[in-house]
Amino acid sequence: MLVLRVLRSGPLHGYAIAQRIRALSDSVLEAEEGSLYPTLQRMLVEGWVTAEAGVSETGRRVRFYTLTSDGARQLEREIADYQQATAAIQAILRTA
Amino acid sequence: MNKFLRRLSALVHRRSLERQLEEDMAAHREMMPPDRRRNFGNPLRFQEEAADQWGWTWIDQLRQDLAYAARQFRRSPGFTLTAIAVLSLGIGVNLAEAYIFNAFLHRLDVRDVDSLVHFSRVTRQDGTRSAFSLPEIDFYRRNNTVLSAVLVESDVRDVHGQDSTDLRCPLVSGNYFTELGITPLYGRLLDEHDDRPGAPPVAVLGYDFWQNRFGGDPSIVLRTIRLNERPVQVVGIAPLRFGGLGVHADLWMTNAQYAYLTADPETGITGWADRRSSMFGRLKPGITLGAAQAQFRSLTDELHQQQPQYVAANAWLKLDPVNGSDLPTRPADLLLLGTFILLVLLVLFSACANLGNMLLARGLARQREIEIRLAVGAGRRRIIRQLMTENLLLAVLASVAALAVGKLAALLVWRIAAIPSHLRIITDWRVLAACAGLGLAATLGFGFAPALQIVKGGPRATRARKILVSVQVAASCVLLILSTFFIRAVQHSFHTIVAYDYSHMALVDPSFYLHPYAASESRRLAGEIAARLRQLPGVEAAAVVNFPPVLRARLARNPRAQFVVAEADPAYFDTVRLPLVEGRVFAPADPDPVVISESAARKLWPGQSPLGKSLVLAQQSRTVVGVVKDSGMNLIDDPESVEAYLPVSDQYVRFAVVVVRTAKRPSQLSAAIQSAASLPGVHPLVATFQGLIDQRFEGIRKMIRIIASLAAVATLLALIGIFGLLAFTVAQRTREIGVRMALGARAGDIVGIVLGQYLLPFGSGALAGMAVAAAAATVMRQLVYGMLPFDVLSFGSGLLLFAAVALIASIAPVHRALRIDPASALRYE
Numbered sequence: 001m002l003v004l005r006v007l008r009s010g011p012l013h014g015y016a017i018a019q020r021i022r023a024l025s026d027s028v029l030e031a032e033e034g035s036l037y038p039t040l041q042r043m044l045v046e047g048w049v050t051a052e053a054g055v056s057e058t059g060r061r062v063r064f065y066t067l068t069s070d071g072a073r074q075l076e077r078e079i080a081d082y083q084q085a086t087a088a089i090q091a092i093l094r095t096a
Numbered sequence: 097m098n099k100f101l102r103r104l105s106a107l108v109h110r111r112s113l114e115r116q117l118e119e120d121m122a123a124h125r126e127m128m129p130p131d132r133r134r135n136f137g138n139p140l141r142f143q144e145e146a147a148d149q150w151g152w153t154w155i156d157q158l159r160q161d162l163a164y165a166a167r168q169f170r171r172s173p174g175f176t177l178t179a180i181a182v183l184s185l186g187i188g189v190n191l192a193e194a195y196i197f198n199a200f201l202h203r204l205d206v207r208d209v210d211s212l213v214h215f216s217r218v219t220r221q222d223g224t225r226s227a228f229s230l231p232e233i234d235f236y237r238r239n240n241t242v243l244s245a246v247l248v249e250s251d252v253r254d255v256h257g258q259d260s261t262d263l264r265c266p267l268v269s270g271n272y273f274t275e276l277g278i279t280p281l282y283g284r285l286l287d288e289h290d291d292r293p294g295a296p297p298v299a300v301l302g303y304d305f306w307q308n309r310f311g312g313d314p315s316i317v318l319r320t321i322r323l324n325e326r327p328v329q330v331v332g333i334a335p336l337r338f339g340g341l342g343v344h345a346d347l348w349m350t351n352a353q354y355a356y357l358t359a360d361p362e363t364g365i366t367g368w369a370d371r372r373s374s375m376f377g378r379l380k381p382g383i384t385l386g387a388a389q390a391q392f393r394s395l396t397d398e399l400h401q402q403q404p405q406y407v408a409a410n411a412w413l414k415l416d417p418v419n420g421s422d423l424p425t426r427p428a429d430l431l432l433l434g435t436f437i438l439l440v441l442l443v444l445f446s447a448c449a450n451l452g453n454m455l456l457a458r459g460l461a462r463q464r465e466i467e468i469r470l471a472v473g474a475g476r477r478r479i480i481r482q483l484m485t486e487n488l489l490l491a492v493l494a495s496v497a498a499l500a501v502g503k504l505a506a507l508l509v510w511r512i513a514a515i516p517s518h519l520r521i522i523t524d525w526r527v528l529a530a531c532a533g534l535g536l537a538a539t540l541g542f543g544f545a546p547a548l549q550i551v552k553g554g555p556r557a558t559r560a561r562k563i564l565v566s567v568q569v570a571a572s573c574v575l576l577i578l579s580t581f582f583i584r585a586v587q588h589s590f591h592t593i594v595a596y597d598y599s600h601m602a603l604v605d606p607s608f609y610l611h612p613y614a615a616s617e618s619r620r621l622a623g624e625i626a627a628r629l630r631q632l633p634g635v636e637a638a639a640v641v642n643f644p645p646v647l648r649a650r651l652a653r654n655p656r657a658q659f660v661v662a663e664a665d666p667a668y669f670d671t672v673r674l675p676l677v678e679g680r681v682f683a684p685a686d687p688d689p690v691v692i693s694e695s696a697a698r699k700l701w702p703g704q705s706p707l708g709k710s711l712v713l714a715q716q717s718r719t720v721v722g723v724v725k726d727s728g729m730n731l732i733d734d735p736e737s738v739e740a741y742l743p744v745s746d747q748y749v750r751f752a753v754v755v756v757r758t759a760k761r762p763s764q765l766s767a768a769i770q771s772a773a774s775l776p777g778v779h780p781l782v783a784t785f786q787g788l789i790d791q792r793f794e795g796i797r798k799m800i801r802i803i804a805s806l807a808a809v810a811t812l813l814a815l816i817g818i819f820g821l822l823a824f825t826v827a828q829r830t831r832e833i834g835v836r837m838a839l840g841a842r843a844g845d846i847v848g849i850v851l852g853q854y855l856l857p858f859g860s861g862a863l864a865g866m867a868v869a870a871a872a873a874t875v876m877r878q879l880v881y882g883m884l885p886f887d888v889l890s891f892g893s894g895l896l897l898f899a900a901v902a903l904i905a906s907i908a909p910v911h912r913a914l915r916i917d918p919a920s921a922l923r924y925e
Contacts, residue, residue, distance in 0.1 A: 014120050015127040032137030033128070037121060038145035045106070045149055047098055053116075060123035063116055 001082065003039060004067060004075040007049060011064040013056055014040065040065060048074050106150040117146055161485035168486060175458060176490070179451055182816060183494035183542070185809055186447025187534045188501025193440050194530040195506035199519045204418060205337040207277025208378070212418040213385065214342070215375040215392075219411045227371040229406070230351060232399065236375070236413075239395055242388040243377040245275045249342045250351055250365060250373040252358070255323055256607075256781065257309075263346045265299070265323065267354055267365070267373075273300075273334075275378060276341065283317035283332030291350040297357075298331040298349070299323070304517050305346035306333050324357055324610050325779060339518035341418070342374045358610060368406040376418065389415045435875045439575065439803065442868075443810050444534065446571035448542040449564040450817040455487070455546040456561050457824045480547045487543030495535035499523065502531075508805075513798045565821050565854065566861035569898070572814035573865025574872065575807035577894030581873050582800045584890040597673045598785035602762035603647055604629065604754040604773045606780040615746035622744075622752040625773045625780070626665075629756050632772045634765050637757045639667040642748045644755060645727060646788045650748075652714045652740070657699050659713060659740045663748055668741070669724055671757050679707045679722030682743050689743065690718040693726045696738035713740055754780075763787075811898070815905045822909035825850055826916075833913055834921020843914055850913050851906065858902065862895060869894070 006012065006020045017040075018033045043049045048071030051063040067075075106113060121139045128136065147153055169176040206212070215236075216226040230248070237246040248269035255265040270291030278285060285300050301316070310316045320327045328349070339345065349357065351373070354365040364370050379388055392413040400407040459466075469479060506521045549560055606625060608618040622640045629638040642663035643650040652659045666681040668674075669691075678697075682689050690711055697706040697720075706720045727739060744752065754773065758765050766782045773780045826833070833846055841849075869891070 013123070015124040018124070033124065033135055034121060034137035034139055034142040035145075037117060037142045038149055041117070041146040041149035045099065045102060045151070047102060051116075056123055056127065058123070058127055060119070060126065062120050062123045 001075065001078040003036070003043070004048065004071055004078070007065060007067040008072070008075065011052070011054075011066040013054065013062040013064050015056070015062075017065070043071065046070070046074075103151055107152050107155075110150075110152065113150075114143065114147070117143060157481075158485065161482045162489060164482065165486035165489045169489070172458075175454065178816070179454060179490055180494045180497055182447050182450050182454075182813060183491065183538060184497035184501050185813065186444040186450075187495055187498035187531070187538060189443045189505055189806060189809060190440055190534050191498050191502025191527065191531055192505035192509065193437065194527050195502055195521050195523075196509060198524065198526050199506075199515075199521055202419070203339070203519050204341070205518070206341075207275075209419050210417065211379045211381075213377050213379060213388070213415045214418050215377065216414045216416070217396075217411055218414050219408045221408065224414065225371075226374055228373050228375045229368050229371045230366055230373055231368050232371075232407070233373060233375050235399055235402075236392065236395060239398070240377075240388075240391055242380055242383045242391050244380045245271055245378045247272050247275055247341065247376040247378075248351060248373050249340070249376065250354070251343045252354065252365075252372065255357065257321065257323060263305075263323070264343060265347050265349060265357075266340060266343055266345050267351045267357075268348050270350060272341075272348070276338070278334060278338045280332040281335045282314045283330070285332050285334065286348060286350055291352045293352055295350070295352055297326070297328045297353050299328045300332045300334055300348045301330055302334050302339060302345045302347055303336045304339070307517075324607075325777075326356060328353075328357075337518055339516045341376060344516050344518075368403060377415075385415055385417070389413070431875055435872050439578070439806060439872065442571040442574055443806055443813070444538065445541075446568045446810050446813045446817075448538055449567040449571070450813050450820075451490075451538075451542040452546050453561055453564045453568075453817060453821060455543065456549060456564070457820065459483075459546055459549065460828075483547035484539070484543055487539050487547070491535040491539040491543075494538070495531050498534070499527075499531055502527075509802060512801050561821065562854065562857040565817060566857035566864070568814045568817045569858050569861025569902075570865040570868065572807070572810040572901070573862050573895065573898050574869045575803065575810045576897050577866065577869035577891055578872055578876075579800060579804040579807040580894040580897065581869070581890040582803060582876075584893070597757070598789065600758050600760075600762060601672060601785040602756045602758065602766065602769060603644055603783050603785065603788070604756060604769060604780045605647070605783070606752070606754070606773065606775075606778050608752060608778075609750040611777070613750065615749050618749045618752060619744070619746070621775060621778065622749065622754060625775065626754045628772050629754060629769065632765075632768060634759050634768070635756055636759055637667065637671040639665040639671040639755050640744060640752050641665065641668050641755050642744055642751045642753070644753050646785065646792060647753065647783070648751065651737075654711070654713060657696060657738050659696065660737050661714065661740050661742060663742045663744045665744065668755065671755050672727075673757070674724050674727055677723045677725060678705065679720070681722055683721075686719070686721060686743075688716060688718040689721040691722040691724055691741040692720055693724055693739035695726050696740060697723050699738055711740075713742070718742070811901050814898075815901055818902055818905035819909065821854070822850060822906050823912070825853075826909045826913045830916060830921050833916050834918045837916060837921075838918035846913050846916075847910055850910055862898065865898075866891060866895070 002021050002025075003017060006017050006024070012020070014036060018036055040049065040051075043065075044051060048068060049065045050068055051065050053061060054064045056062045118139075121136075121142065125133055125136050125139075144153075204212075214226070215228070216224050217228065218224050230250075233246060233248055237243075240246075246269070249272070250267040252265060252267055255263045257263050268286065270286060270288035273280075273285035274287060280300070281303065283300075286298070289295060290298055299321070301310070306312060306316065314333070316330050317332060318329065320329050322328070334348070340348075351365065365372055377388075379385070392415065396407065396411050396413055400409055400411065466479060470476070503521060503523065509515075510519075510521065545560060604625065606621065608621065613621070626638045626640050629635050642648075644662065645660075650661045652661045662668075666683070669676060669681055677694055679691075681691060690713060692700075692706060692711070700706065700711070701709060706723060709720050710717050711720055712718075724741070756762065756769060762769075762784045763786075766784070770780065770782045773782070829849065833841075833849060836845065836849070
């Protein structure tokens with residue numbers, strides 16, 4: 001969900017995605033950054049993102065990932081699911 | 097769908113995807129600040145996880161497994177070759193069966209075979225019959241609107257050639273060959289002109305007949321041959337691929353030639369009552385079978401209005417596609433076919449059990465390797481998958497070999513059964529599909545249990561081996577028992593039932609029915625031939641008989657029994673050495689006398705003397721004058737049948753045959769008999785009884801040969817299996833045997849160690865085999881030849897044969913066990 005959310009603002013390469021997630025979450029979510037790549041592969045299979053070759057700021061050949069319309073729909077769904085779940089949890093926390 | 101396409105493209109571009117991912121990750125790591133680089137994780141692992149996402153890892157694993165399996169097989173070529181040989185035998189015989197069915201099911205190689213239909217008439221009284229009369233067919237041809245053509249094929253019996261052999265000469269309609277799209281090999285085929293009344297008598301030869309009789313000489317075209325002693329011109333040769341639509345033909349003539357070919361005034365082909373023709377039709381494009389059937393139903397009703405005495409009110413026509421019409425539909429035939437398929441499958445079971453055992457033995461030897469692989473972290477499922485991949489590779493190799501084995505076996509069956517050559521053994525997709533299916537089934541059959549067993553290990557492996565060996569014992573017992581059963585039944589039973597001294601008898605058939613002789617003429621000529629034959633040196637007796645056993649049969653139903661009726665001279669009983677039990681034979685003065693057989697007397701008047709009783713037979717009341725022994729000859733066809741003898745009647749004297757009893761073997765005399773019996777215009781056929789009986793048993797002989805070869809294969813497999821099992825037991829327990837020998841065990845004890853544990857599986861296997869064989873024998877006996885008795889001896893000898901095989905298989909391993917040297921055995925391993 002986070003990857004899709006980050007890609008909503010435009011095509012990014014892997015490192016940039018990891019940077020954004022780190023920055024946006026204030027370094028709270030610190031996972032192994034490489035695990036991003038299997039996730040990206042899965043999104044490619046599902047057709048949520050597409051990849052195009054490009055050149056990074058440091059001059060390396062890297063792929064830029066772009067959100068597709070399928071991916072955008074998926075993001076909407078996941079956000080809705082998440083909000084529903086958190087709302088439910090909050091409701092329980094309030095009443096308990 | 098798109099997802100699948102993306103995955104497929106990932107499979108194609110796998111290499112470049114991997115490289116891109118690698119570059120991405122490398123770039124990522126470069127861009128990370130050096131102090132955080134360790135936070136990236138293990139790139140190799142991510143690479144693998146990423147590859148998993150595309151879902152093609154199994155291909156890589158399969159490739160690894162196959163390479164590993166190939167290495168394993170190269171390391172033990174003996175095992176591999178034996179395994180492939182065993183499995184390809186098992187699959188091969190089943191494939192041979194597939195080849196044969198395939199050839200029969202797709203026997204017709206004619207134009208647009210799918211639109212051809214075959215007609216049969218269904219009535220409440222007679223059931224389904226496929227014989228029509230020519231006027232009927234003509235009516236249907238003129239009045240239907242659903243067929244583009246109607247083809248006729250009349251199977252006329254009693255056509256013989258110059259050298260007095262029976263020929264199959266169907267008479268066909270003029271459009272027959274053109275409509276089927278057959279082109280001649282030489283000359284021309286029959287056409288509409290040949291089917292007009294008064295057309296010159298011409299024939300087309302079938303390929304096999306042309307090859308066998310005329311040596312494949314094309315110059316036979318336009319020459320004249322003699323059929324039924326009449327000249328007929330050969331106008332062409334049919335190609336190899338066509339052997340006939342309904343019946344396999346030696347040669348063809350047209351329906352118009354019937355009168356020319358046979359001069360029999362009483363049976364014709366053109367009357368409404370002469371139902372001797374098969375009817376085929378070609379559906380017009382777009383007409384369904386159902387629509388055509390509906391039209392023929394109403395046409396049949398119409399025909400009933402016109403010809404009520406010939407067409408029953410409830411009759412209707414059934415249309416069947418010609419392709420596949422050879423499939424048996426009667427439950428009895430299906431049962432027989434099913435039994436046969438099961439018998440052949442038994443060989444595959446046996447092969448699978450054999451291979452399963454070999455794999456178990458090999459698995460035990462590989463226990464250490466498997467344990468190491470489990471210890472370093474391989475999953476059980478992964479190992480089972482790897483073992484199954486090995487099995488699959490084995491099955492693929494064996495299936496390829498089985499294609500060759502199967503084709504060879506099918507060709508062998510073709511030779512044994514002398515199948516017409518237009519039925520060809522072809523490897524097409526159906527056979528390949530059968531091969532793949534059998535291979536896959538075999539992989540699961542022989543491989544899964546051992547693979548599971550190997551991974552689990554433990555003492556249950558031995559039990560599995562015992563079960564597998566008992567399966568093999570059962571399979572080969574079934575086939576051995578059945579083949580001894582049939583061989584014995586044919587060789588012995590016939591001799592014991594038949595009272596005739598048939599080995600010294602010959603039949604002389606003057607075929608008067610081919611000539612326009614009056615009854616008195618036929619009677620006079622038959623008497624003359626018999627008298628001349630009696631003069632011949634070496635001939636002991638001769639008598640005239642109509643409907644002699646084996647050659648022809650006439651059945652007469654009486655409310656209480658079905659009679660096989662023969663019409664005979666009084667001298668007949670003495671000639672064939674059929675002793676009189678009671679009363680006397682016919683005298684010239686008897687009004688309507690009948691002589692019956694013992695079994696008829698028992699059936700009709702149990703416990704009473706039948707002499708003087710009256711018996712209604714063939715719509716006439718007759719007086720019983722004598723009782724003779726059962727001839728036994730007719731029991732081949734019907735074990736319930738009883739016999740009756742009448743004097744030679746005027747009605748049937750044209751079928752008169754002279755029976756000759758000779759002092760020596762009649763085959764030595766046949767030339768002399770032939771010339772002595774020849775009269776001007778009459779060239780009789782001479783046949784020995786033995787020859788006729790051999791012909792009659794030809795079918796069952798072929799079946800025996802096929803079952804016996806199956807039994808041989810199954811027994812070979814069992815031999816290999818038992819040998820392997822015992823050898824393995826000896827190898828595994830060498831140390832134990834050595835210790836026991838050192839402690840003073842005798843030879844008997846050692847044999848007990850080796851064989852003792854297998855007595856139970858052998859015994860239970862043999863028992864199961866006997867049960868299955870008994871069931872199969874019951875089915876085949878009822879359906880094929882009712883006369884076969886159910887004898888214990890053949891079961892015993894089948895088992896004995898198997899015991900001998902088991903003994904042979906165990907000699908070497910037991911010998912090896914006995915020669916174990918205790919001292920070296922203790923150092924073994």
